[in-house]
Amino acid sequence: MIELHLILFLMIIGAVVAMEIEDLLSSIIALGAVGMGLTLEFLLLRAPDLAITQLVVEILSLIILIKATVSVDIQAKKTRTNPYYFIFALLFVAVFLWFSYKAVVQLPAFGQPLMKMGGQYIAEAAKKTSAANIVAAIILDFRGYDTLGEATILFTSVIGVLAVLRKTGRKK
Amino acid sequence: MKAKEAGMSLIVKRITKITVSLIFLFGVYIVLHGHLTPGGGFAGGVIIALSFIHLVLAFGKEIALKKFSESAASLTESLGGLMFLGVGLLGLLGGYFFLNILPHGKTFDLFSSGIIVLCNIAIFLKVGAGLFSIFIAMAILKIPLEDNQENK
Amino acid sequence: MCFILFAIGLYCLLVKKNLIKKIIGLGITEYAINLFFILLGYRSGGEAPILDKQTANLNFVDPLPQALILTSIVIGLGVTALMVAIAVRIYEKYRTFDINQIRKLKG
Numbered sequence: 433m434i435e436l437h438l439i440l441f442l443m444i445i446g447a448v449v450a451m452e453i454e455d456l457l458s459s460i461i462a463l464g465a466v467g468m469g470l471t472l473e474f475l476l477l478r479a480p481d482l483a484i485t486q487l488v489v490e491i492l493s494l495i496i497l498i499k500a501t502v503s504v505d506i507q508a509k510k511t512r513t514n515p516y517y518f519i520f521a522l523l524f525v526a527v528f529l530w531f532s533y534k535a536v537v538q539l540p541a542f543g544q545p546l547m548k549m550g551g552q553y554i555a556e557a558a559k560k561t562s563a564a565n566i567v568a569a570i571i572l573d574f575r576g577y578d579t580l581g582e583a584t585i586l587f588t589s590v591i592g593v594l595a596v597l598r599k600t601g602r603k604k
Numbered sequence: 605m606k607a608k609e610a611g612m613s614l615i616v617k618r619i620t621k622i623t624v625s626l627i628f629l630f631g632v633y634i635v636l637h638g639h640l641t642p643g644g645g646f647a648g649g650v651i652i653a654l655s656f657i658h659l660v661l662a663f664g665k666e667i668a669l670k671k672f673s674e675s676a677a678s679l680t681e682s683l684g685g686l687m688f689l690g691v692g693l694l695g696l697l698g699g700y701f702f703l704n705i706l707p708h709g710k711t712f713d714l715f716s717s718g719i720i721v722l723c724n725i726a727i728f729l730k731v732g733a734g735l736f737s738i739f740i741a742m743a744i745l746k747i748p749l750e751d752n753q754e755n756k
Numbered sequence: 757m758c759f760i761l762f763a764i765g766l767y768c769l770l771v772k773k774n775l776i777k778k779i780i781g782l783g784i785t786e787y788a789i790n791l792f793f794i795l796l797g798y799r800s801g802g803e804a805p806i807l808d809k810q811t812a813n814l815n816f817v818d819p820l821p822q823a824l825i826l827t828s829i830v831i832g833l834g835v836t837a838l839m840v841a842i843a844v845r846i847y848e849k850y851r852t853f854d855i856n857q858i859r860k861l862k863g
Contacts, residue, residue, distance in 0.1 A: 440791075444761055447784050451768040456776050463780050470787050477798050478817045480642035480806075482826055484634070486790075488650040489833045492735065493783070495657065499742050500840045501776060521770040525763045532759050539796065550797070550818040554805065564640045566805040566816070570823040571644070572723045576692065579723070582827045583688055583730055589834035590681070590734040593841045597741045642806065646830050731830070738837050742844075 436476055443469040456501050464494045481567045612662055620662040627655040638724040645724040649731030656736050665743050674740060677733045684729030691722050762788035773855055775843045779836065786832045790825050797821040 443466050450462035467490035474483040553570055571579050634641075635648030656672060765788055768781030797818030805819040 440761070443787075444764065447761060447764045447768075450780055450784065451764065451772070451777070456774070459777065459780055463783055466784060466787060470791060473791060474794065477794050478803060478805075479794055479822050481644060481647075482794065482822055482829065484643055485647040485650070485826055485829050488647055488654060489829055492650055492654060492657075493833055493836050496738070496742065496837055496840055497776075497779070499739075500844050517771060521767055524770070525767050528766070529759060529763055536759070550816075550820045553819060554816055564806060565638065565642060565644070566819045567642070567822050567826065568639050568644045568720060568724075570819055571826060572720045575823065576723070578824075578827060579727070580688065580692065582831060583685060583727065585831055586731060586734055586834050587681070587685060589838050590737055592838050593738050594741050596838075596841045596845055644826075646826065650830075650833075738841075742841070 436473065439469050439472050439476070443473075457498070460494065460497050460501065463497075464490065467494075481565070616662050620658060624655050624659055627658065628652060631655060635724050635728045636721070639720045645727030646731055648724070649728040650735060652728065652732040653735035653739070656732075657739050660739065660743060665740070669740070672736070674737065677737050677740070681730050681733035681737065684726050684731075684733065688723060688726035688730070691726065759788070759792070761791070775846065775855065779839050779843065782839070783832075783836060786828075790828060790832075793821045793825050 446462050446466040446469065450459045450466065453459045453462065467486065471483050471487045471490070474480075474486055553574060554566060631648050631651035631654075634643035634651060635645055638644040638648070659667075659671070762785055765781050765784030765786075768784065769778055770781075772778060772781065797820065799815060799817050803816060805816045805822070
């Protein structure tokens with residue numbers, strides 16, 4: 433398990449870099465590095481479906497972000513931040529971390545999940561659907577309704593982008 | 605003023621002609637074998653959209669729009685959505701929503717499990733066309749670089 | 757331990773003043789949440805949940821969280837695309853990405 437923690441450590445360093453650098457293009461590339469680290473983590477946790485999807489979605493979101501940033505004027509000047517924001521944000525994050533730590537120790541130990549539904553899905557997938565990929569059988573056959581909801585969300589987001597980015601020809 | 609040539613340099617154009625068809629074929633492979641190997645409709649659809657975006661980035665948007673125009677993309681996306689819904693409603697004939705009524709073959713064939721292949725193809729049409737529309741909308745928009753109007 | 761990543765993303769979303777930095781912060785938060793859910797379903801010594809001709813009935817990791825997170829990754833892409841489109845429109849109208857100045861120039 434040492435490599436899981438190692439890659440997580442690298443992702444944390446990448447996230448801090450993406451946050452603090454003033455240049456916008458470099459911080460977007462650092463976000464890409466965090467995404468690639470996440471792909472490696474998914475491979476180490478034995479989820480190949482998710483690794484493929486995360487890799488291509490990461491590349492596409494990098495392309496969209498760079499497309500929007502390069503065509504505008506990149507300027508990031510350092511203004512004086514209000515110190516109240518800083519202290520309140522740190523306080524909020526500290527309280528959140530404390531509560532989440534108390535919640536996480538109640539979960540089952542790392543490596544032994546209680547697989548009530550998962551065990552049933554694995555046992556029935558070969559008989560009922562005769563598909564070899566269990567994850568694909570779950571999202572398309574046992575829980576196909578959720579996939580319909582996701583297709584609707586994608587459709588809505590495409591409509592939203594096309595409605596926002598219309599050519600302005602109305603009033604000049 | 606020198607005429608600006610659309611797209612990138614010559615080396616990129618030559619390599620793009622070879623690799624775009626390979627990426628397209630790989631995406632179709634991942635979609636069709638969605639029930640045997642990892643992948644499925646979503647990842648395959650994004651790969652197909654990436655192959656078209658590759659074409660736009662290397663050649664400029666006029667030439668790529670000739671191959672797959674915006675109205676065709678919108679039509680493909682609606683068709684994919686309707687096909688998914690239709691396949692789901694077809695399960696109503698059997699009993700309840702999304703029942704798997706087409707015949708199951710043996711486990712490791714290509715056309716084995718009934719409804720999953722059709723669902724994968726419907727999702728792939730929808731995701732691919734939708735993401736391509738988003739990219740074309742962002743590529744067409746041009747931001748004016750100088751301020752002509754009066755400031756408030 | 758991936759809550760540290762979530763806390764970094766949340767802090768970046770709250771404090772930074774540039775709009776693009778806020779979008780980056782939201783992206784980091786989303787990566788942390790996806791990672792947390794997959795970490796919940798891992799079985800030590802398990803294999804990937806794909807049946808094969810040779811392996812009869814081995815130890816599989818939990819396939820249910822993987823199915824849900826697959827949906828969530830693609831939805832995250834849609835949300836990021838919409839946010840970037842709105843940010844581009846805001847830039848076109850106000851000529852800056854700084855949220856302090858956007859608040860002041862209220863048309």
